[in-house]
Amino acid sequence: MxxxxxxxxxxxxxxxxxxxxxxxxxxxxxxxxxxxxxxPFGGRPREELWESIGPRVRARLHELAGDTIEWFACADPSSPEGRPYGVVAGEGGLAVAEPRISTDHRPVYAISAFLFAxxxxxxxxxxxxxxxxxxxxxxxxxxxxxxxxxxxxxxxxxxxxxxxxxxxxxxxxxxxxxxxxxxxxxxxxxxxxxxxxxxxxxxxxxxxxxxxxxxxxxxxxxxxxxxxxxxxxxxxxxxxxxxxxxxxx
Incomplete structure (x- = not known):
């Protein structure tokens, strides 16, 4: 290309x-x-799922992505509890939070990001x-x-x-x-x-x-x-x- x-x-x-x-x-x-x-259509509203991710994780996604262009939250099919994952696309990057279980078996989020040059x-x-x-x-x-x-x-x-x-x-x-x-x-x-x-x-x-x-x-x-x-x-x-x-x- x-x-x-x-x-x-x-x-x-x-x-x-x-x-x-x-x-x-x-x-x-x-x-x-x-x-x-x-x-296809279906599933819970993104606002409801977004709120359940938690304020600290949401804030971190926005911090990494910069000024928000668009975002969403969806139920994670790999989560037995149906916990959601979140994505924020912004002026500074694309940030993703995915539900995980910590070594001491607590529900946590793994955050990854593609930060733009x-x-x-x-x-x-x-x-x-x-x-x-x-x-x-x-x-x-x-x-x-x-x-x-x-x-x-x-x-x-x-x-x-x-x-x-x-x-x-x-x-x-x-x-x-x-x-x-x-x-x-x-x-x-x-x-x-x-x-x-x-x-x-x-x-x-x-x-x-x-x-x-x-x-x-x-x-x-x-x-x-x-x-x-x-x-x-x-x-x-x-x-x-x-x-x-x-x-x-």
Whole structure:
């Protein structure tokens, strides 16, 4: 992949949404575009789960991440007690708290973080408004990415479920999220969260984090009357930062 990634610098606070903005497609193997998968709903509200993590852990996540861009909390499937884990994406880093048991069998949290190199955070706003009931842009481009390119799309090691979630996003968002990663430099962590309804997501966060780069996308999704999931409208901001320091596992 090429290193060029012409995004706007991110200053303090959340960026204003904007249309357009150029992006040079990375050189080398094409970025994979995925087929849309199911996005089921359910689970406890993030606010309720966030509160149960505890104030000291929450404060530490915010301290590591810096000015908050988006956050979420979900029940940890590996926790027998159903304890939650939390994620904060901010101007200064991506921080994660996961439930663990200490050596003396107390419930604790293990905190890890990808701390961004100073000044490296960039963002691009995407305002995706396809016409109603048109062909699926993501499905069509995913097929073209295999058949229409001389070089096969690079496999960056995402789970099938992650590929399905990413496949719901506009093609440009898929490219931005995956652009820094290669088969040799895969994300070491990836996760996502969303809330709302099938016709409206009022919160969304998906991140890919590796040893050198972190990318994440935040925003909303609407399915207007006369549209379906394939022609959903997305308002997203895609971020990328270089990892300056890694903390924890």
């Amino acid at each position: 090429g290193s060029s990634f012409p995004m706007e610098p991110s200053g303090s606070g959340r960026p204003e949404a904007r249309r357009g903005g150029g992006l040079a497609r990375p050189e080398g193997a094409p970025v994979p575009l995925h087929q849309a998968g199911e996005m 100073s000044g490296s955070l960039r963002h691009v706003a995407i305002d995706h408004r396809p016409p109603p009931r048109g062909p699926s842009a993501t499905a069509g481009n995913a097929a073209g990415n295999v058949a229409g390119n001389a070089a096969p799309a690079v496999d960056i090691g995402l789970s099938a479920q992650a590929k399905g979630v990413i496949g719901n996003l506009p093609p440009r968002a898929q490219e931005l999220l995956q652009a820094p990663f290669t088969a040799q430099r895969r994300p070491t962590r990836h996760d996502w969260w969303y809330q709302g309804f099938e016709h409206r997501l009022n919160g969304f966060l998906l991140y890919l984090a590796g040893t050198r780069d972190v990318t994440f996308a935040t925003g909303t999704k609407d399915v207007p009357v006369g549209h379906d999931a394939a022609s959903a409208h997305w308002s997203l901001t895609c971020y990328r930062a270089s990892v300056g320091r890694r903390m924890g596992g």
